[in-house]
Amino acid sequence: MTAVPALELVGVTKRYGAATAVDNLDLQVAPGEFLTLLGPSGSGKTTILKIIAGFEQADRGEARIDGRDVSVLSPGERQIGVVFQHYALFPHMTVAGNIAYPLRRRRWPRPRVDVRVAEMLRLVRLEAFADRYPRQLSGGQQQRVALARALAFGPKLLLMDEPLGALDRTLRLEMEEEIRRIHREAGASVLYVTHDQEEALTLSDRIAVMRNARILQAGRPRDLYERPNGTFVAQFFGDCNLLPVEEVLGRAANSARVRVFGQDVSIPASCSPDKIGVANAAVVVRPQLLSIGAIPAQVTVPAVVRELLYLGNAIRLTCELAQARTLIASVPAQGAGETKVGDTITLSWDPAAAVLVLADGTATTVDKETP
């Protein structure tokens, strides 16, 4: 990347008493990029946002915006748009008043303010609501006002803290599209925080998965979904089967030859294959990778259907294998034929589409001090 990052975090650390909220974190957001910090609550993502916005001071490290360290600047001087989970609209001001607020603070002349407010109302499609008060708007409309207000002064960086958390599902999907469109049109870089992996997959150019104050993996949504670097990331993005490695038979540049279900196959690894062992690795097989029937050159396993969920476009099968292990398969509805609960079927999966990852789930110790 040759351009100066819109946002760069270098070794940012923040402690609250004995608890470490952000641990020596590095992160870059490219100009115009939509990056999502994804993680369970308490993983430190909101603290990062607060440090960038200037609501909190980092104990160590730097936050740079356009290459400039902003640690000494007050929140107002940083020229960052912030959208809060509960909108934080000013209840005693109209929609237009809210959007004009950052412009008044910057002493824009009145006519210019009016033009800009109209422009922002058009951007979020709320032209007819200029004179309403926030309490007269729905949740989705309030969130759009919050967006318009945060973007009004033309910040190059927009921070969004779980902005859709308070909305119901239908509205959330609608707002996701809206946010994508506004991001495209406004052209600002976005750092977005959420714990919802679907939201992250839909919205982001890049996702950074956080856990215990650190970033576990950062990359394009597809990379994270298809090539997670550990069991935590694999499991975070929806259903996945984690199959134990029975024996490691050989290692190549980017893959390892392992025994799974008694069959010897070569599976791509998301880490250096040298690290793969029997005790510390697992094979990630997404449910939709499985299909019914024996397919040559694939791993096959006999299974008994224990549960069958019809989902319209797909059928979700919970299958029992030998030794009381289970596999979840998602197959196209028409491909499932007359499969019933209790049937014995053969499941196949392509080892080249699976991925070997290191186990970092619950077994990992939480606080490893870096010297």
Place this chain on the structure above:
Amino acid sequence: MNGRALLRRLAGLLYGAVLIAIFAFLTAPVFVVTTISFSNESFISFPPARWGWRAYEQLLKDETWLQPLLRSLELATSVGVLSTIIGVIAVLGIRRTRLRGAALWEFVGLGPLVAPGVAYAVALYAFYSSIHLLGTFLGIVLAHTVLALPFVLLIVGAAMTRVPRQLELAAQSLGAGRIEAWLQITLPMLAPAVIASFVFSFITSFDEAVVANFVGDIGFVTLPVQMFDSVRFGVEPVIAAVSTSLLAFTALFGLLYGYARGRA
């Protein structure tokens, strides 16, 4: 009608009677003093034999009453303004900064609520006499401000819990300084509580007699103090007129407070 229904009916009647009795006991004095204030006689009698405005004319003409009334109004207004300003700033400091020992400061501010009034008055008398504040306007304003401050802390403090801190952060991220955010966002949202605080402080000072008696000394006689003094030498209808005026003022401010709360 069976026995249980009869019993219930009786209980209902008794309940009504008790309610009326309580209400009558609370309002009768107000009714009596208001009635007496419209007496044209030179001594107190109820009901008055002759009606008229004599007591009120005397109140407005007589320097002994007019002076203390104006003085008390001036005093109560000053106390209202001062304690509200100090209280709002204190609440902002206690709730919205990283002030060390915030809880302790709040406790200190609420102290006058539980401190015994007479003892405090005596202490102030001794203290003021040594720093020459006895009988001065400033001295009594300061003393009453201390007494009124707990109300402001409680009212504004309660209202502050309903102003999300996020709003201030939002304002700051949009380009406001911290003080600007307080003035433009927090304060307007606290407006009803600020009005209520003023009303409570005003009333606290306006009918306070004990501290005013001690620290006002002979140099600064407020209306309640003058009333105390006057009943010591004999009761005239004019005192009823003064009481009625006081009640009217308090009721007016009470209504103002009710209006402010209704808007909150």
